[in-house]
Structures are given as C-alpha cells and as structure tokens.
Amino acid sequence: MPKPAESPAAADAGPLLRVHALQAGHARPVVGPLSFEIARGEVVGLWGRNGSGKSTLLQAIGHGARIFGGRIERAPGTRVAYQEQRPVRLSASPLTGLDLLRAAGPAADDRPVHRRQRGRPALPTPLAALLRQRLDRLSGGQYQLLGVWAALQGAADLVLLDEPTNNLDPHHETLLVDFLKADADRRGVLLVSHERGFLDASCSRILEIGT
Numbered sequence: 503m504p505k506p507a508e509s510p511a512a513a514d515a516g517p518l519l520r521v522h523a524l525q526a527g528h529a530r531p532v533v534g535p536l537s538f539e540i541a542r543g544e545v546v547g548l549w550g551r552n553g554s555g556k557s558t559l560l561q562a563i564g565h566g567a568r569i570f571g572g573r574i575e576r577a578p579g580t581r582v583a584y585q586e587q588r589p590v591r592l593s594a595s596p597l598t599g600l601d602l603l604r605a606a607g608p609a610a611d612d613r614p615v616h617r618r619q620r621g622r623p624a625l626p627t628p629l630a631a632l633l634r635q636r637l638d639r640l641s642g643g644q645y646q647l648l649g650v651w652a653a654l655q656g657a658a659d660l661v662l663l664d665e666p667t668n669n670l671d672p673h674h675e676t677l678l679v680d681f682l683k684a685d686a687d688r689r690g691v692l693l694v695s696h697e698r699g700f701l702d703a704s705c706s707r708i709l710e711i712g713t
C-alpha cells in the first residue's frame with residue numbers, strides 16, 4: 503500500500519529529487535555512484551539487468567536501503583509514495599478497494615463523478631468496479647492496478663514504482679501508460695521496468711544503470 507508522508511506540499515520551484523553521487527546497498531554497496539534529478543511532470547524510467555540495483559535505488563530513496571556515499575535531497579515538504587516490487591498483501595482482510603484509495607490521501611479517495619467536478623482525472627471504469635471489493639479477493643493484476651492508481655492519484659508529489667507492470671496483461675499495461683500521463687504535472691515519477699516498450703511509451707527519460 504502506498505505510504506504518503508504527512509508533510510505539507512512541496513514547493514513548486516526546482517527539482518523534487520536530487521540524487522548526487524549516491525552509493526546504496528545493503529550489507530555492501532550494490533549501486534552507484536549515481537547522480538540525477540527528477541522534476542515535477544517527469545516520468546523517469548530505470549532500466550538495467552537483473553541484480554543491477556534498481557530496486558535498491560528505489561529503496562534508498564523511499565526507505566530501507568543503506569546509503570554508503572553521496573546524498574539524496576528531496577524538496578522541502580515532498581511527499582513520497584512507494585509501490586514495492588512485491589506489494590505486501592494480507593491473506594485475510596476486510597479492507598476494500600476504497601479503503602486502499604483513502605489510505606493514499608484525499609485526492610485518490612473519490613468516486614468518478616466527484617473527481618470530474620474537481621477537474622481531476624476520473625477513476626477509470628475498471629477500478630471503479632473494485633471499490634467495494636475486499637482487497638484479499640482481488641486478482642494480482644487488479645491489486646497492482648489499484649495500488650499504482652492510488653500512488654499516482656494520492657497525496658504524493660514523488661511516486662516510486664517498482665515493476666508496475668507486474669501481473670498486468672497487455673490491455674491493462676496500456677491503461678497503466680494512461681494512468682501515468684493523467685495529471686502528470688502534479689508529481690514526479692521514478693519507475694523500474696524490464697519492459698522496454700512500456701518504458702518508451704510512458705517515460706520522459708530513461709536512465710540505464712549497472713553498465
């Protein structure tokens with residue numbers, strides 16, 4: 503489930519994220535040194551072979567990985583949502599799709615008609631059908647799509663998505679590209695994918711790591 507922090511909205515000026523000479527890892531460094539920036543409105547893709555440290559880089563920015571050198575700077579007040587490569591799912595839970603959207607923040611917590619009235623993207627029809635369903639009864643792809651929408655349309659300014667096409671068929675992968683383009687100026691996105699076609703269709707820039 504996405505975890506937006508409860509800080510005020512980030513200032514509009516300057517990049518949301520600055521990564522400078524970062525070396526990150528776990529017991530030892532596995533990625534870097536890397537330097538890049540992400541501004542609001544950008545969708546930046548991470549591309550690289552298995553084990554090159556893409557997930558570790560997202561973890562270092564989101565939470566969890568150890569920083570061995572360099573620095574990560576977020577614009578003051580930047581709220582982060584992080585969809586992990588294998589999002590945690592409770593085996594039994596009465597929570598619904600609507601509960602998941604509400605947890606992402608007020609912007610994601612709405613029905614299609616209300617969203618249109620506020621000038622925000624309408625909840626896509628395939629997701630509207632999931633609002634009343636229990637999360638533990640959703641398919642892997644349904645859960646993935648709902649989680650990514652919540653991260654993108656929730657309160658976060660910076661959205662980290664690790665393999666967001668996991669469990670998605672080609673039709674829903676296309677829908678995901680539309681999700682990323684909807685209201686894109688409101689946030690910056692850093693995503694990992696092995697699917698080059700998806701990266702080319704959805705990203706404004708692609709960073710290759712581990713070469």
Ligand SMILES: Nc1ncnc2c1ncn2[C@@H]1O[C@H](COP(=O)(O)OP(=O)(O)OP(=O)(O)O)[C@@H](O)[C@H]1O
Nearest residue numbers: 528529532550551552553554555556557558559587
């Ligand atoms: N929690 C962890 N503790 C120790 N080492 C880890 C941990 N997670 C990942 N690693 C190691 O860090 C290296 C980079 O892993 P990471 O998952 O970041 O790569 P990746 O590029 O995302 O790979 P993939 O494309 O296969 O998902 C690997 O050698 C991996 O074994």
